[in-house]
Amino acid sequence: MKWARVAYAGAVHAAQPHTLEDGGAGVRLTDGRTVAEDAVVWLPPIEPGTIIALGLNYAERARELAFAKQAEPLVFLKGPNALLGHRGFTRRPADVKFMHYECELAVIIGATARGVRRSEALAHVAGYSIANDYAIRDYLENWYRPNLRVKNRDGATVLGPYLVEAADVPDPGNLALRTYVNGRLTQAGSTREMLNDVPSLIEYLSSFMTLSSGDVILTGTPEGAVNVNVGDEVVCEIDGLGRLHNTIAGDALFHRDGAR
C-alpha cells in the first residue's frame, strides 16, 4: 500500500492514491473523501526521526566528482527543517552558480535496529519513498563536507509523494531512478549501481547507532545531477514509487534581497 500525508480542509490526513471519476489523479483520505491531487497540500509522508544521508554511493557519481571509492560509506545527517513535501517550492539563492537536485531512494525504518546483520536488515524497513536532496555547491567547504549550509537548507530535501510499504517493493536493489527537468530526462540510473546497497547500509549504520522507527536513510544519487534555475520544474521518479514534483523558486518569493 501507498500512504501520503496531506493537508486538506483544516486537517492533516493519511491518504492513498485514487483515480477520480473523470479519470484525473487524486487521493482518497482515510475518512472516505476523494480529492484531486492538486487540491491538497502534500506533506512529507512521515514526520521523521533521524535523517541519514549518503554521499558518493554510486560509482559513476563518485567518478563524476573525481572521488575515489570511500574506505567507509560517506554519511551525513540532516535536520527536520530540510524536509519538503511533493509539489513544494525550493529556494535557489540569487548569488549561486550551481544548485543541483539528487534523486534518491529513501528507506524508512520501521523497527529498532542495532547490530543488525545484512541478511536480516530488510526486515527493519517500513517502506520506501523518493527523495530529491538538493545541494548548493557554491557553499561547499572542506569542513565536515558536505557541510550543512550545502545540504541542510530549509525546504531543500523533498520527500514523497508516498511511503510505499516494503511488502510492495520486493527488490529495493533493482529500481530505476530518473530525473526530468522541465520534462527533459537529465538523470538516469538504477539502485543496482549502489556501492553500498540498502542491507549493507543498515548493517553499517546499526553497527554504531541504533536506528528507530521513523528514521530515514537517503541512499545517494547516481550521476547526472545538473544545475537548475528559478522556474524549473524538477520531477524525480523511481519505479514503483511514483513521481516527486518540485519547483525552483527565487529569492523574491521568500522576501530575500538576494544577498548571501
Next chain:
Amino acid sequence: MDVPPYGLSGTVYGALLNHRSALEALGTSLSAPPYGAAPRAPVLYIKPRNTLLSCSAPVRVPRGVAELEVGATLGVVIGRPACRLDEGTALESIAGYLIVNDVSIPHLPYYRPSIPQKARDGFCPLSSTVVPRARIANPDRLGIRVFIDGELRASANTDALVRPVARLLADVTEFMTLAAGDVLAVGVAAPAPRVRAGQRARIEIEGLGVLENPFVEEGA
C-alpha cells in the same frame, strides 16, 4: 523544561571550531589540505536522537577505543521558530540554556562528517534542567570546567567564542530554521579532556549546574 516550549525537540546541533582555542589548536593546518582554507560559514554537526542521554546515565566506551573526548559546551535551547534572526535581537529566541557533553571518539581530520565518531548511542549527555534565559545575564561570559574523577582537567569560558551566541544564531538561521526545543551547542574548547572506561566526567557551567556521567566499557 519549565519555560516554553516545555520540552526539547530531540534535535541537537553543534558548532565545530567555534571556540577560539579549537581553531587555534589546528594552527597552520587550517589552510593546508584537505581543508585549503579556514571555515567561512558556521561548521555544524548533528547529534541525533540515539545519542541523547540523561545526567548520571553511563556512556559506553566502544570496544577497541581507549579514550573518548569530553566535549563540554553550552547548549542554547531555542524557544520559538528562529529563521533569519538579526544579531541584535537573536537572544530573544532563546528559551534557556543547558549543559551539553558532546562526546566523540578522538578524530582528525574534520574533512568528512564524523558520524561514527560523534553519533554513537549515548554520545550526547544533556543536563536535566533548562535554565531560563532570564536567569543568565550574559551567555558569552560563562565559565566551563571539566573534572575527570574529581580532578579539574579543563577550564574555559564562553567569552572566547569565534561567533558569540547571537552572531552564531544569526549566521545559522540564515540558511536553516531552528525549531522550538532544538538545542544548539555553541562550541567546545580545545584541548578537550579525555576519559576512559571506569572514570566519571563532570562538567560545570556557571549558573547551569552540573552534568556528570560515568563512562563504562561497552557490553559491561
